[in-house]
Amino acid sequence: MHCPRLKTHSALALLSLVGFGAAWGAPSVTTVKDELYKADGMPFTGTLYINWRTFEAPDASAVPANSLSVRVTNGTLLVKLLPTTTSPKPAYYTVRYVADGATQSTELWSVPPSTQTLRVKDVRVSWPPTAGSALGTSTQVRLSDVEGLENELDIRAKKGVLYSTGRAAVINLSGELEAAPGEPNDCVRVDGSAGPCGSGGGGAVVMATFADAETPTGAVDSFNTSFMLRGTPNPSGSLLLYRNGVLQKQDLDYTLQSNRIIFGTASTPQVGDILQASYRTGGSPETAPHVICSLTGIGTSETAMARLGRCAIPEGWLREGDRVDVAFDLTHEGSTSGFTFELRWGGVAVATRNSDSSETHVTGRASAGMDSARARIGAQSWGATTQFSAGVSSAGFTPGAALAVELHGRMQQATSDSMTLRNLTVVRYPNRTSN
Numbered sequence: 001m002h003c004p005r006l007k008t009h010s011a012l013a014l015l016s017l018v019g020f021g022a023a024w025g026a027p028s029v030t031t032v033k034d035e036l037y038k039a040d041g042m043p044f045t046g047t048l049y050i051n052w053r054t055f056e057a058p059d060a061s062a063v064p065a066n067s068l069s070v071r072v073t074n075g076t077l078l079v080k081l082l083p084t085t086t087s088p089k090p091a092y093y094t095v096r097y098v099a100d101g102a103t104q105s106t107e108l109w110s111v112p113p114s115t116q117t118l119r120v121k122d123v124r125v126s127w128p129p130t131a132g133s134a135l136g137t138s139t140q141v142r143l144s145d146v147e148g149l150e151n152e153l154d155i156r157a158k159k160g161v162l163y164s165t166g167r168a169a170v171i172n173l174s175g176e177l178e179a180a181p182g183e184p185n186d187c188v189r190v191d192g193s194a195g196p197c198g199s200g201g202g203g204a205v206v207m208a209t210f211a212d213a214e215t216p217t218g219a220v221d222s223f224n225t226s227f228m229l230r231g232t233p234n235p236s237g238s239l240l241l242y243r244n245g246v247l248q249k250q251d252l253d254y255t256l257q258s259n260r261i262i263f264g265t266a267s268t269p270q271v272g273d274i275l276q277a278s279y280r281t282g283g284s285p286e287t288a289p290h291v292i293c294s295l296t297g298i299g300t301s302e303t304a305m306a307r308l309g310r311c312a313i314p315e316g317w318l319r320e321g322d323r324v325d326v327a328f329d330l331t332h333e334g335s336t337s338g339f340t341f342e343l344r345w346g347g348v349a350v351a352t353r354n355s356d357s358s359e360t361h362v363t364g365r366a367s368a369g370m371d372s373a374r375a376r377i378g379a380q381s382w383g384a385t386t387q388f389s390a391g392v393s394s395a396g397f398t399p400g401a402a403l404a405v406e407l408h409g410r411m412q413q414a415t416s417d418s419m420t421l422r423n424l425t426v427v428r429y430p431n432r433t434s435n
Contacts (some may be wrong), residue, residue, distance in 0.1 A: 027057040029080040030111050034119045036075045043075030046099030050079070050109075055091030058113055059080045077120070083113040085357025092125065111257035114367045162298060162306055181298055181309055193312050209281040215279055216241075216261055222270045225263040232259040233279035240278045244270060246408035264367055289429045292317075292324075297421025298405060299333070304341065314427075315402040321431030326366040328407050328424045332359050332382055340410055341419070343379060346403035348395040355386045360396070362386055368433075 034043035051067040061334035063082055070079045084091040093109040099261075109123040160176030163169075167179040170192035180188045211231055218227035233239040236256050248254055253267040269275060278341050297309030309328075318324070329339055343351040343366055355362055364381035375397040393432045397403075405426050409419050 027059040027082055028113065030083055031080050031117045032077070032109075032111070032120065032123055033079075033081045033117045034077045034121075035076050036120070044099065045073055045075070046097060046104070047071055048077065048079070049096040049098060050081070051094045051096075052084075053288070055084055055087040055089065058086040058349055059070060059216065081109075081111050083111050085110055085112045096287055098142045104110055162300065179298060181295065186295075199404045211281065212278045214279075216275050218261075220269045220271060220273050220275065222268065225265070225274065227261040227263075227269075229259040229261065229277060229279070231279070231281040231364075234281050236282040236300065238276040242266075242274075242276045244274055251298045253332060254338050254380070270430070289427055292428050294423065294425040297424055299418045299420035301411055301415060302413050303414060305340075305408050308341075308407045308409050308419075309424040310404055310406045311424060311426045312404045313426070315400060316400050317428065318397070318401070318403070319399045319431055320370055320372050323429040324368045324370075324375075324405075325427045325429070326364075326368070326405055328364050329422040330362045330407075330409065331420050331422055332357075332361070332417065332421065334415065336413075337415035337417045338412040339417075339419045340412060342408045344404075344406045344408060345375060345377060345395045346397075346405075348393075350377045350390065350393045351381060353381050353386065353389065355383055359385050359419070360385050368395075370399070372399070373397060 036187045038044055048070045049067060050070065052063070052065060054065045057063050070077065081093065084093065091110075093111065094106065095109050096106045097104040108125050108126045109120075111118075111397045112359050119263060139357040157171060157175060157177045160172050160178040162172075163176070164179035168188045170188065172178050178192075180186075180192065209231070211229070214230060216229055217229035218224055219415070230426050233256065237250070238255060239250065241250070241254065241261065243253075248267065250256060253413040254261050254263045254266075256262075262298035292313055293311040295309060295311065299306065300306040308330075313324070326343065328343070332339055332355065338354060338356045338359070340352065340354050341362065341364075342349045342353075343364060345366075345368060351364065351366060353362070353364075360383075362381060362383035364379065366377055368375045368377040370376075373396065374394045375394070376394050378392045379391070380388065405424075407421050407424055409421070411417055411419065
């Protein structure tokens, strides 16, 4: 087989050209050489892991972010690195000393251009750098100098109008951080509302109602299979029914229809049997008025309308024929600006008032009666100097739907004055038909 072969002088010329081009195009490096020792005087043996971010070499060529490892044997270190002090942006090497399988120390190197061999002490710098150090004559760092910082700052949550220190933070609908409302011992829920721990959603006091060791009503005569409970188990699985101390199995020994227990024929209670039932009712008292929530709010000095307090009425609580009473108290701190407050029912403003700069305390009441499709609301408010005012309005209502009662407020002009919600109370009067 015939193979073409370069002439000797042609091959040498090609190799010389390539070698010359590589040498001509590479930026100059600085040599760092030193003898490293441990604290006990023994030579350091290990590996130096050197990392760097993208920077610009002295000849303006780009040096992509990367790393290298340098083996140190019997204390002898020798490494060649591109200078970092000439880069337009601050640049440095992060050097990690690893020996015996663990990181011994980490430091920063700032390497200047040098035709002479340098020692570690010549390139080691402290952080943050001081003026006139090898990293430059200024410690000012621009946002763009830090890779990815501007983007991270853009997507972080910002302070909202109701931001406050020393309180749990919640994220409002605009993605801003605000202080959670409520008392110091309240629990904060996933929707940002707060209320007594163990309560239902949105700050409403929805403590579950328990019935313990209740004796179902009904004749224990070996024939009767139907017994009544005073309340309706909610959820139904919360019912624990015992017959002579033995737990009965729902849908096997008995069935539950609302608050009625119906035993199977084979499980019919016999004369002398003892029945006891324990269960939850879901926390919705069916007959007595009850406080859904009573809470303190927060203050504001802003001219934009801000939510000062919120009481969420959970799903399944309100129905046709119920009545809800609302009471609130606001105070004004300062005397340079008037203020505006607004009572909102399910997002609808049902009462809006303006008070002048001399006002110190405003109180208000509202009463809402539920029909099949509307909440019929009467509201009134007055203050130390704010004249008494009353009016009626209505808002859409869906029986069983959740809704919120909120108090909002704002200052009428830029000021150091503030207005504060001192109390918001919501009471429900359940529908109860007289027999």
